[in-house]
Structures are given as C-alpha cells and as structure tokens.
Ligand SMILES: Nc1ncnc2c1ncn2[C@@H]1O[C@H](COP(=O)(O)OP(=O)(O)O)[C@@H](O)[C@H]1O
C-alpha cells in the first residue's frame with residue numbers, strides 16, 4: 001500500500017540504504033533510525049504505520065525497543081517486524097515474547113518481507129479505524145484521583161442502571177488489576193480474568209472464545225475481571241487491554257470501565273478509546289485536591305469537558321459544602337450522591353446498592369447518573 005509510513009531501524013548503514021531504497025521504490029514513505037533510542041524518538045515525534053527493526057544494535061537493541069513500544073499506550077499497537085541474522089529458536093521466541101508480530105531471518109527474502117508488511121499494515125489499519133466510523137459501543141471510564149470515594153460502587157451501579165433500561169447491552173471491565181472488587185459487589189466469584197486470557201495465549205482470539213471470559217450478573221451486566229491476584233497483575237499488558245476494549249465494544253452498547261486511582265498506561269489506553277469519563281470525588285479536601293489534578297490531566301490530554309461527568313459522592317455524613325466544591329473546581333458537579341449506610345450494607349451482601357435498595361435516595365441519583373452518561377455518550381453514535 002503506497003504512502004504508508006515505515007520506520008526502518010538498523011545500525012548498519014549498508015543495510016539501511018539497501019532496504020530503504022527498496023521500500024521507497026515500492027511506494028512506502030520510509031524514515032530511518034540507527035538504533036532503538038533514535039527509533040523511539042522518531043516514533044514519538046510521528047507514529048509510523050509499521051516498524052522494521054534489527055535485533056542487535058548498540059545503545060538500545062530491537063528487543064528493548066519493542067518492549068518499550070508495547071508498554072506505551074500510544075505505540076503499543078504499532079506492528080513490529082524484527083529482522084535478524086540470529087535465527088535460533090531461542091532468538092525468535094524472545095522476539096515474539098517482547099511483542100514482535102513477525103521475526104524475519106537475515107538475509108532477507110524481499111518478497112516474503114513485502115507480504116508480511118502488507119498483512120500487518122492492513123490489520124493495523126482496521127484496529128486503528130479511520131476515525132470517522134465507530135466500531136461499536138461507547139466506552140465510559142470511571143476515574144478517581146484518590147481511593148475510597150465510591151468509584152467502584154458507582155461504576156457497578158451505573159452499569160446495572162444502564163442494563164435495567166433493557167435497551168442497552170452493558171459490559172463492565174474491572175481494570176483495578178491489583179485489588180479489583182467490582183465482581184465482588186455483584187456476588188460474582190471465581191471469574192476468568194484478563195490475566196488468565198494472557199496466560200492461555202490464544203492463537204486467534206475470536207469473539208466467542210473471548211465471551212467465555214465474561215460472566216453475566218442477574219441484572220444483565222456482563223462482567224470481565226482484570227485479574228484475581230495482585231502478583232498476577234503484570235500478566236495484563238497494555239495491548240491486552242486495548243484488545244479487550246475492542247472486543248467488548250463489539251458486544252455492547254456501553255462498556256463501563258472501573259479504573260484504579262492512577263493514570264497508568266493501561267488507563268491511558270482506555271482513555272484513548274473513551275467516549276466519556278466519569279470522575280468520582282468525595283467532598284473532603286484530600287480527595288478534592290486529587291480530583292482537581294485528575295481534571296487538569298484530562299484537560300492537558302485534550303479530553304473534551306463536555307464528555308466528562310463530575311460526581312461528588314458523599315461517602316460520609318460530613319464534608320465540604322457543595323457551593324465551596326463548585327468554586328474549588330470552577331464548575332458545578334453534575335451529580336451529587338447522598339450519603340447512605342445502605343452502600344456498605346450492599347457491599348457486605350455482595351449485591352449492587354441499586355438492586356438491594358432501589359428506593360434509597362442514592363439509588364435514584366445513580367439512575368440520574370446513568371441518564372447523564374447516556375447524554376454525554378449517546379448509544380449508537
Ligand atoms: N454514598 C455513599 N455513602 C456511604 N458509603 C459509601 C457511599 N458510596 C460508597 N460508599 C462506601 O465507600 C467505600 C469505598 O467504596 P469503593 O467503591 O470501593 O471506592 P473506590 O473505588 O473509590 O476506592 C465502600 O465501603 C462503599 O460502601
């Protein structure tokens with residue numbers, strides 16, 4: 001496909017010249033780098049459609065380059081072809097382990113390389129989309145700057161409220177990888193998780209297989225857990241999260257994501273796909289300060305304000321007055337959830353608050369929250 005941007009990385013000038021001439025002649029827009037460091041700089045300046053990299057290079061080798069690309073939400077999905085004279089099974093496997101899509105032995109068989117380039121760029125284009133056509137349901141990211149503010153409780157109950165309309169197919173992704181407890185609030189135990197999915201290393205992950213990792217709650221919400229044990233969290237990579245979001249979008253109108261109090265690469269990856277962000281805060285200074293910083297980060301990332309929903313959750317009976325809160329944020333909170341003892345009761349009984357106590361004032365406000373979400377990110381758009 002002419003015009004596609006390829007970054008070619010090799011420390012040997014002869015090979016750089018040879019390959020770049022050949023690629024340019026085949027219509028690709030080629031840039032070059034001498035080593036992994038230079039490549040990373042070039043990729044961050046302008047992301048290519050594909051990276052072809054040598055393995056052994058000074059400063060930073062191709063394995064490390066690929067590892068770093070896969071760990072960054074901006075570059076995690078860019079296809080990588082490794083070229084190397086080292087073709088022992090061990091070398092090839094470590095290339096794939098770092099996230100290479102293809103491992104091609106040197107000397108390079110040009111026709112084979114071209115075929116692989118074509119396939120990978122085409123696949124990349126479809127995952128990336130063209131920006132104009134949406135690929136499925138809306139992603140709603142529940143964020144908080146400080147833990148214990150009821151973010152998970154509200155994510156779970158908003159999902160249940162959206163599903164209760166019976167209009168929407170709703171999935172809930174628990175991305176609190178180390179201490180996730182969204183499934184617990186729905187009495188779902190021993191779920192299969194994204195960590196299991198990574199461990200099982202499915203060759204081709206189709207929608208049906210992926211579906212076996214989801215568990216349906218009585219409310220109709222289908223839940224995907226990130227991880228079951230803190231020490232297994234690292235199994236869940238950034239590309240794995242991106243793939244999960246893609247697949248969940250295909251099967252739902254709303255994908256609700258419960259995030260930990262962090263802007264990790266995983267969460268930034270979700271934010272890239274997010275149609276709306278719900279920011280949850282308590283009405284106490286430590287949480288308010290963290291929330292202000294969270295809103296500032298969203299602004300720096302150019303996340304549109306009209307797609308944010310600011311929720312003040314009164315996790316305790318006391319707290320800062322609402323007009324003070326509004327002045328502090330220079331913005332009126334969109335939703336204020338009243339304090340209720342029923343929240344802890346529901347948590348202890350492993351049932352969503354809005355199901356156990358549908359008539360409580362908090363449950364009513366949660367239904368308003370679901371409606372606000374539907375306004376910030378209308379289904380089918
Ligand atoms: N409106 C509320 N009133 C009283 N307690 C609440 C309220 N919202 C949440 N809680 C309680 O606050 C605690 C923290 O909730 P959780 O959803 O785990 O917070 P986070 O995800 O922000 O860490 C839980 O014990 C929950 O029952």
Ligand SMILES: [Mg+2]
Nearest residue numbers: 151152153176
């Ligand atoms: Mg939580």
